[in-house]
Amino acid sequence: MEPILLKAEHEKNSRALTTYLNRGGYSALKKALIMNPEDIREEVKKSGLRGRGGAGFPTGVKWGFVPQDSPKPKYLICNADESEPGTFKDRKLIHTDPHMLIEGIIISSYAINAYTAYIYIRGEFYEEAQILEKAIAEAYKKHYLGKNILKTGYDLDVYVHRGAGAYICGEETALMESIEGKRGQPRVKPPFPAVVGLFGCPTVINNVETLACVPHIIERGADWFASIGRPRNTGPKLFCVSGHVNRPGVYELPLGVTYREIIEEHCGGVRDGKKLKGFIPGGSSAPVLPASAIDIKADFDSVAEAGSMFGSGALIVLDETTDMVWLLENLLTFYTHESCGQCTPCREGGHWALEIVRRIRRGYGRPEDLETLERISRFASQGMTLCPLGDAFCGPITGVLKHFRGEFEAAIAKAKPLPKKKLPVLPVRSGRGTFGM
Amino acid sequence: MSVAHTQPLTMAPPELLREVHFDDEMETKISELLKRYPTKQAALLPVLWLCQEKWGWLSSGVLKAIADRLDLSPAFVEGVTTFYTMYHTEPTGKYLVQVCTTLSCQLCGASGLVEHLKERFGIDFGETTPDGRFTLLGVQCLGACGEGPVVQINNDYYTRLTVETLDQILDELPE
Ligand SMILES: Cc1cc2nc3c(=O)[nH]c(=O)nc-3n(C[C@H](O)[C@H](O)[C@H](O)COP(=O)(O)O)c2cc1C
Ligand code: FES
Numbered sequence: 001m002e003p004i005l006l007k008a009e010h011e012k013n014s015r016a017l018t019t020y021l022n023r024g025g026y027s028a029l030k031k032a033l034i035m036n037p038e039d040i041r042e043e044v045k046k047s048g049l050r051g052r053g054g055a056g057f058p059t060g061v062k063w064g065f066v067p068q069d070s071p072k073p074k075y076l077i078c079n080a081d082e083s084e085p086g087t088f089k090d091r092k093l094i095h096t097d098p099h100m101l102i103e104g105i106i107i108s109s110y111a112i113n114a115y116t117a118y119i120y121i122r123g124e125f126y127e128e129a130q131i132l133e134k135a136i137a138e139a140y141k142k143h144y145l146g147k148n149i150l151k152t153g154y155d156l157d158v159y160v161h162r163g164a165g166a167y168i169c170g171e172e173t174a175l176m177e178s179i180e181g182k183r184g185q186p187r188v189k190p191p192f193p194a195v196v197g198l199f200g201c202p203t204v205i206n207n208v209e210t211l212a213c214v215p216h217i218i219e220r221g222a223d224w225f226a227s228i229g230r231p232r233n234t235g236p237k238l239f240c241v242s243g244h245v246n247r248p249g250v251y252e253l254p255l256g257v258t259y260r261e262i263i264e265e266h267c268g269g270v271r272d273g274k275k276l277k278g279f280i281p282g283g284s285s286a287p288v289l290p291a292s293a294i295d296i297k298a299d300f301d302s303v304a305e306a307g308s309m310f311g312s313g314a315l316i317v318l319d320e321t322t323d324m325v326w327l328l329e330n331l332l333t334f335y336t337h338e339s340c341g342q343c344t345p346c347r348e349g350g351h352w353a354l355e356i357v358r359r360i361r362r363g364y365g366r367p368e369d370l371e372t373l374e375r376i377s378r379f380a381s382q383g384m385t386l387c388p389l390g391d392a393f394c395g396p397i398t399g400v401l402k403h404f405r406g407e408f409e410a411a412i413a414k415a416k417p418l419p420k421k422k423l424p425v426l427p428v429r430s431g432r433g434t435f436g437m
Numbered sequence: 438m439s440v441a442h443t444q445p446l447t448m449a450p451p452e453l454l455r456e457v458h459f460d461d462e463m464e465t466k467i468s469e470l471l472k473r474y475p476t477k478q479a480a481l482l483p484v485l486w487l488c489q490e491k492w493g494w495l496s497s498g499v500l501k502a503i504a505d506r507l508d509l510s511p512a513f514v515e516g517v518t519t520f521y522t523m524y525h526t527e528p529t530g531k532y533l534v535q536v537c538t539t540l541s542c543q544l545c546g547a548s549g550l551v552e553h554l555k556e557r558f559g560i561d562f563g564e565t566t567p568d569g570r571f572t573l574l575g576v577q578c579l580g581a582c583g584e585g586p587v588v589q590i591n592n593d594y595y596t597r598l599t600v601e602t603l604d605q606i607l608d609e610l611p612e
Contacts, residue, residue, distance in 0.1 A: 073475075082580045083577075083580060084578075085539045085540055085541065085577070085578040085582065086540070086541055086578070087580065087582070088580050088582050088583055088584075090580075091580050091581065122580065123486075123521070123523045124523070124579055124580065124589060125580065126592035126593075127592070127593070127594070157473075159473045161482065161483065162482065162483070162486060163521070164482060164486070164521035164522070164523040164524055165521050165522035165523035165524075166520065166521050166522065167577065167578075178482065179474075179479060179482075180476065180478060180479050181476070181478035181479045181480065181481030181507075181509075181517065182478075182481075182517060183516060183517055183520040184520060184521075199475050199476065199479075240582065240583060241583065242541035242544075242545075242582035242583045242585065243540075243541050243544045243545075244544055248582075248583040248584070248585075249583045250583065284539075284540060284578075314582075316540060316541055316544075316582075318544070322544070327540065330538075330539065330540050330543060331540060333538075334539055334540075334577050334578070337577055338577065340520075
């Protein structure tokens with residue numbers, strides 16, 4: 001496949017407006033601004049574009065939920081929080097081609113009749129925020145932004161809003177709270193953001209990569225876009241590959257390539273000639289899959305069929321030396337650290353699961369532990385929490401217990417009896433573990 | 438990049454931040470930020486960033502001044518500030534050394550870096566060296582997993598590190 005989103009990857013000065021214009025940049029905007037907003041929404045719907053932020057929701061359909069007869073202002077938010085472990089494609093896109101993103105933001109805002117757009121970028125991405133500020137300033141100067149864009153009468157302002165270190169602010173409603181100047185705690189849904197979103201107004205929130213696809217759909221047509229990939233899983237996708245491979249990095253490939261092709265052909269295989277043990281197909285909250293799943297297709301529907309989640313397209317490769325008990329401890333540490341603390345199943349369930357896995361790894365596992373872990377993952381997922389962070393920490397648990405249960409059982413079989421110590425009357429949580437280990 | 442390109446942070450002394458007034462320059466910047474949002478409260482995160490960039494950290498005096506300026510209660514401002522891990526309510530060292538401890542970096546050898554840094558500095562996560570030069574933090578995924586192990590020093594990313602290249606960077610950092 002010809003590179004589309006990363007076309008400028010190897011170009012010198014690729015971020016500058018002049019080089020973007022030389023590549024044909026902002027011509028999709030000119031085309032879009034003489035179209036009817038409704039026709040743009042239809043075109044994006046027809047392209048089959050699905051959200052690249054994790055959930056894979058059809059973008060054109062989401063735009064259609066915005067009540068166009070509402071007297072309130074409408075907002076577009078670009079989600080550049082990029083915090084799901086394993087994901088680093090938005091950073092790459094911003095480094096390579098910030099104007100492509102800005103063009104996508106302008107066309108998408110126009111399509112939903114928004115006059116203000118915010119880019120929410122994680123606080124750690126300081127350099128990336130500066131890159132965006134610079135590109136936005138260039139775009140204002142050339143009248144791609146501001147009042148009366150390209151003399152069409154359409155006005156749009158775009159602002160960068162920096163987060164300050166909180167994974168949960170990638171979740172759309174927590175993100176809106178964060179823009180409003182509050183703690184990043186997810187809201188109850190419904191109402192959905194398309195109806196009651198930022199500042200109580202209709203809001204569309206899309207991932208960086210999703211918005212970067214929009215100019216290409218307008219420029220080359222929905223049919224062209226839909227011809228890439230597979231039915232219902234259309235278009236190019238940025239795959240972020242990390243972990244035990246020879247050539248980690250961001251690869252742009254059509255949806256529906258196999259994991260074997262990504263790992264063996266594009267990434268040069270598993271590092272140091274080792275054997276593949278398994279892989280996490282969609283960012284750390286996706287259940288791990290065993291090596292035998294390597295021939296499944298990398299797209300939303302195929303990965304869901306295989307019992308995992310395509311998520312953000314972040315592939316973490318694990319070689320035969322990976323200790324799955326260690327892996328689960330590492331991921332649960334992340335999720336307990338990042339729980340916003342609002343919902344009991346996520347706040348407490350995550351901590352207890354982590355304590356149990358820590359105990360197993362330190363050689364004090366008990367036969368009933370695995371059942372307890374499974375119980376926790378039932379009680380914290382599937383709608384038991386306000387936002388899907390509950391599901392996100394349960395994914396790793398169910399994945400490893402399904403495919404690598406033997407490692408946990410072996411660790412428990414070798415376990416020493418717990419040192420005889422008086423347990424506290426009420427189990428208290430502490431950073432050092434419930435049993436003072 | 439393996440050459441150190443990070444400038445040190447300067448921390449305003451606590452005495453200076455007991456009571457804070459915004460000068461004209463800060464006022465102008467805050468007014469600019471307020472224009473971006475339909476509510477004053479929405480400018481809270483950007484104003485916190487602005488103040489942290491100016492003074493290095495956010496004392497309760499700074500938080501009070503922000504609360505007054507944005508018509509919020511000091512308790513609310515403190516609640517928001519402490520929710521986000523990147524706002525510092527205590528002075529830090531000149532260099533914030535933030536090591537990614539999440540999966541992909543760990544698979545590429547970040548645990549060796551963590552042990553090395555703790556030994557080199559003689560401190561644990563969350564502590565500052567006695568000379569006030571380094572604060573060591575263990576952080577979660579920095580969104581650069583393909584280039585692991587990753588360490589962020591102040592605002593800058595250093596990637597594909599080994600103990601040797603990291604040592605070289607730390608040695609090169611300006612006074
Ligand atoms: C805990 C959590 C974290 C999330 N983090 C991100 C993120 O960092 N970036 C992102 O684009 N979407 C993230 N999402 C998904 C967003 O809520 C939202 O679905 C997405 O931004 C919609 O954009 P899309 O339709 O273009 O995919 C996260 C969701 C959850 C539940
Ligand atoms: S795991 Fe270290 S940057 Fe993502």
